[in-house]
Amino acid sequence: MQRDSRWRLLLTAVAVIALLVTACGGGGASAPAAEEAAPADSAAVAEESPAAEPEDTVAEPEEEEVVAIEESAAEATALSGEIVISVESNDTQTYQALADAYMALNPDVNVLVELKSPGTGPDAYLQWVRTQFASEVPRVSIIESVHLRDLAQEGRLLNWAPYLQRENPYTGQKWEDSFEAWGLNLVRDPNTGEMFLMPYMSVQTFWVYNKSMFEAAGITDVPPQPSWDQFVEWNEKLKAAGFIPIAMEGTTEQIWGGGRMPWLMRSAMDQYHRDEIELIRCQEGDWCFREGIDDTWSYDPSDVRNDDPDRVSINVTRHLKALHDGEIRFDNECTVEMMEQIGRVFKSEHGFVPEGWTGMTDAYPLFLTQKAAMWMVTGGFYTSFPKDIQSLAEGAYGGSGEVDEEAAKAASEFEFGRFAFPNLEGPCVQGTARANELTSGALAIPLKDRTQNDLEVDFIMFWTSPQGMQIYLENKLDPANLQGGIAGPPLIKGVELPDQWKDIFAQSVFVGNYEKPGAPGDAVARGFFKYEETKREWSIMVQEFFEGTRSAEEFAQDYQKLLEDNFAGMLEYLNMTEDDLANPEKRPPGWVAAGPY
Template sequence: MKVKRLSALSLVMIISLLLSLVLQGCSKTPPVSQPTEQPTSAPTEAPTPEPTEEAPTEQPVKKLEGTITISIPFGAGLPVWEAVANAYMDKNPGVKIVLDDREAGSPYTDWLGNQLAGGETAADIVLVNTVAQYYSEGKFVDYAEYLTQFNPYMGKVWMDGLEPASYRSNGPNQEIFALNIDSVQILWFYNKDIFNEVGVQPPKDWDELIEICAKLKEAGYIPLALAGDTQSFWEMTTGWLFRIYHDQYWRDLEPQVVVKEGDYNYDPERDGVWGFDITDISNDSPEKIRFNGILIAKMVRDGEIGPDSDRYREMYENFAKLIPEYVPEGFFGMNVNQAGDLFIQGEAAMKVDGAWFAAGFDKTMEDAPEKFELGYFWSPPMKGNHVAVNYARSLGGPNGFIGVINKSKEQNDLSMDFMMFYASPEGQSIRYSKMEELNQSPAGPSLVYDVTMPEKWSSIFGGMGYMGECDNNPFGAFARGFNDEQQSVREWVDLAQRYFNGELSVDEFSKKMQKVMQDAIPRWLETRGYRPDALDDPSKDPVAQ
């Protein structure tokens, strides 16, 4: 572990720890694979928060003192966060920022879990997306109180300077424990030179993808540079694909689990006016509707939905056409970086990645054995008797997941002051400037208003378009482990790898996975701070006694 003075929060550069969304690239190339039936409505922007009735009076600037420790896997982005931290300390000379550069992936999750369980930690600002089990234990500060305060680095109420998607609630009682700075999308990238040589075009559906893979393999190429180790299944590229296609198979059931009149958290102004439109890829965004997660858990427990179903089995049979036949040799032990190298070296024809890959592609090509032209396409939809829709939405949306560990009021206020600077136009401009100097790239468009992104990035991100967010689908609760409950995640990875290795039939696999999900529900209820009997009546508050 390296502990460095000067720090600032690293969000986007932590792509290896969490982000998971794949872009495709090259601003010259439009998305090639669109749904056979195009969604009828374009994605809508989240509504801007209504301005406050009275403009808040700017408070006198307080002299801040203390230390803020930011414990994040910074990686190559460390100099970027140093630049932001230096700028903050110039404004607040009584504050010292300590950058604690942690190891990414599972080691970070394990380390943070131990820090939170131990009761005391030097860390103040961390990534919270993989430690949701602590949300109900008061371990993190709720941003809600601070978002309505005046941000001195913006000159306005903080939330008025942010896209609503940056502060979506994620706590058991609608708390906001994470702040997101970028918005990302996942796509499939391909080597145009290889595709031209073999004489193939980007696929329009899954069956065409498999046909193309066969031709690429016959020509001597690895069709898809996909990683299959535990981390890749759980939180990286392979796991992304399971989330994307799970949405395609289950989206039509969303109306069954919406929050409805009589539910403890029903809001007639939102939930009472929502209408389901399966052709609208943004119809189920959190700003428009909420779903009853307790009801979904009950349906899984009672066997009404879940892996032991024709939908689930058909989806995995489709995946088995791709894995392991058309992925690299040694797939189950391969990590994301190793798979990515195969694509850059020209040995593999396709890869799955996020928008940041396209934005940084020119820099990537400087070290490539042979330069090639990059293309991209959206996830080709699967075909079958049990698909819910004939399009596959992207894995995307808000990215960052930066949280503040709950300590004293004074320390919380200090950490949040830094976050106000970081998530301001000035803080993000410093971040972009340093990234540009280092030939790095952000994960996607900014969720902070009034931030000017360099044209070389905005032209790429803007040209890619938008294909929705598969994680809006509440049935993603059982796309991997049950709501990412960690024991069930580990069991899913093990069983899925055994299925693709031919050790389990699809029937054996799906039935075992149903039991994994059902066994995980009591543990999930406990980690969320819900009553053990919460499933008896999903309309009631699962926390209240």
């Protein structure tokens, strides 16, 4: 195996040099056709979702809990077969470059890039993925979504954990050692080490604003993280100056699918339910209790990382039991307070959002054409902004833009600033506003026979090696690639961003992450535990509240009823039973951890 590793490393170096020479000569894959172009920032966060700087790491699972995969003599020979990449993206250039580099090293492997275009509804890709599993052995090799819990529970997805203990032939080192530990810890079961989604990048969400529009409205003080009262005042001043304060879309599909409004709602619920971690954390004697971690932890809402997975363990059964028994409720004054505060900005009657926004699917062009002053983004905005301006001006912007052709053609770059999610205020608020500060990327492989899965994993090993990731980044950051862009630094060690982007991402203001395993607020922020029956109804309730046809009190009452009416179905979705709730100290036999999602 050592000889094979050296041979692959040599071939990798040759392939990378060849690719760089080609790039310098202007060769390589061309950008997608204009009619396929979409805003580079259109991909949703992993709930999609920067390299938040962790202080410690989760205790590594015991060696016996992760079964090592032994090397066989056949694996040292040349690889052969077919790999099908079917992720949701229009960025043919990047994935084809990865495929070509891999095939240069493994000429008997055929890598097919069959991307699925975004923009046909937030769940269209998921529906397509599930149709692939209608056959006993799916043809696709590599899929990517954070919403695959059901497939993991059914035993249809590969567990990455054993492979992470193997040597990566493209580095000569244990594969796990190539990753930032905090990234893996966010998505794997801290007790068993099981992991079904593979992260490889990082992401953060925040607000950007048009500096000249703020100045015209008389707004001169923009702190790194404003209060909600300040945010409301900005909206009032911008409206008075004749601007649309916020570019925001609000169809039920946009709300349900995990876009901008859900980021805000999830951050809000996190601020109002922070202390419930005392009810749901693992107690001594529980299956998930970790000595040296859970016996030293104490609740501290002033520490935005107090509930990180390397600090405290969460017992999902205790969380569900608290919801079932009414220890955690939503038909109360705190839910009313939360909705009323959010409504101060986003209720249509105030005029801070575009007219007709609840029927709008893409408000981004309003920000790009300087008609709207603020926009919620991921870090991908930095790399996509000039490309999106160019796409809009050239008529190559995909999707349903809410501006006329003349305004689109006149789009030009402008100076922008950033600020973190504003802090809500009120008697029930328990902590400052947090955002998505987590991993990006959620690669999964359908479970097949050993030989085929080994081949598919080998491709991901190449992708997540420094050599493969450098190819990925060079193409994602190519100014000519209108479908490119990244949301944050990579999770792969030994990979350097160009100085321009390193400096930009270094400006990030870290406010803490609300999206983590078992976070009490996020699990119940948009429906319950991502159970689709509750997510869809929740999105309708939210839209009706903003349109003024549902009061904050009605929302609170109906949200509690939504939980109660769907609790049995949610338990089944989570592969759990009433017996599990009666014995929260025992590990539920059907439970599969699926990261923070």
